[in-house]
Amino acid sequence: MDLGILWWLAPPVVVTLAAIAWVVWAGEERGPVDPEVAAERMARALRKEHPGQKVQGPAATRPRDRSTGIAVRPSRGE
Numbered sequence: 001m002d003l004g005i006l007w008w009l010a011p012p013v014v015v016t017l018a019a020i021a022w023v024v025w026a027g028e029e030r031g032p033v034d035p036e037v038a039a040e041r042m043a044r045a046l047r048k049e050h051p052g053q054k055v056q057g058p059a060a061t062r063p064r065d066r067s068t069g070i071a072v073r074p075s076r077g078e
Helices: 003-027 035-047
Strands: none
Touching: none
């Protein structure tokens, strides 16, 4: 069996390993995170109002149809 065909995998493997090494090295500079500080930051982010949460206009009063996952064209009334 000729393994020469697998040489095309070498560049992606080298790049992936280099990226992993860089992330590990860069991640050490940050240091440990205090769990209480992290929980407070998460709570602030969850309390923040996000643009996608508010629906204004006629769509806010219309009940949402349950999606069945099937696209159905409306009838033309013929």
